[in-house]
Amino acid sequence: MKNKVLPTNVERTMAENELICSRTDMKGIITYCNEVFVRMGGYDRDELMGVQHNIVRHPDMPRAVFKLLWDTLHSGQEITAYVKNMSKDGGFYWVLANVTLDRDDNGVVTGCYSVRRKPHPSAVQDVAALYRIMLDAERNAGARDAIEVSTKILLDVVTKQGFKTYDEFVFSIINKYR
Numbered sequence: 195m196k197n198k199v200l201p202t203n204v205e206r207t208m209a210e211n212e213l214i215c216s217r218t219d220m221k222g223i224i225t226y227c228n229e230v231f232v233r234m235g236g237y238d239r240d241e242l243m244g245v246q247h248n249i250v251r252h253p254d255m256p257r258a259v260f261k262l263l264w265d266t267l268h269s270g271q272e273i274t275a276y277v278k279n280m281s282k283d284g285g286f287y288w289v290l291a292n293v294t295l296d297r298d299d300n301g302v303v304t305g306c307y308s309v310r311r312k313p314h315p316s317a318v319q320d321v322a323a324l325y326r327i328m329l330d331a332e333r334n335a336g337a338r339d340a341i342e343v344s345t346k347i348l349l350d351v352v353t354k355q356g357f358k359t360y361d362e363f364v365f366s367i368i369n370k371y372r
């Protein structure tokens with residue numbers, strides 16, 4: 195299901211002691227979500243279950259971040275990332291998300307699980323500035339080259355700051371504002 199909602203500048207915030215949780219299959223179809231997810235998204239639970247997780251995708255998010263998310267999960271790793279999401283009414287909410295793989299007793303991957311908490315406002319400012327540059331580059335590059343160009347910007351920032359991986363970079367931001 196594609197999201198036809200128009201974004202507004204109204205921010206929704208979650209409490210420090212809340213977690214937004216959801217589970218998906220390996221295609222990103224929502225199979226579980228908690229009450230905080232339902233409230234922050236502004237959708238009825240019925241509208242969320244069984245639909246692609248991009249229902250809360252915000253147009254300000256660079257495509258390269260989701261490419262990295264899926265590549266990382268498909269390689270068997272977990273990922274931690276800052277994400278701007280969009281509610282049903284067009285409002286937005288930033289999260290710091292950790293996405294892991296669900297495995298059965300035999301270690302076979304059965305899906306993905308995401309736990310999100312409220313990010314520090316200063317971390318959001320840093321990340322939003324980087325995402326803005328990536329998004330502009332994606333728009334200028336056109337659909338075919340967008341992800342490649344924007345991934346390069348992201349990885350250049352990671353490398354220039356002395357980190358080997360995106361996760362190291364994210365944790366440096368988390369620790370900076372602790």
Ligand SMILES: Cc1cc2nc3c(=O)[nH]c(=O)nc-3n(C[C@H](O)[C@H](O)[C@H](O)COP(=O)(O)O)c2cc1C
Pocket residue numbers: 216217218221222246247248249250251252255260263277279293306307308
């Ligand atoms: C467990 C899990 C949680 C996800 N959570 C989000 C999320 O909160 N917001 C989001 O935009 N995409 C999330 N995604 C990624 C979406 O499935 C999708 O790749 C992304 O929204 C980009 O959609 P698009 O390719 O249609 O633009 C999640 C994926 C998984 C596996």
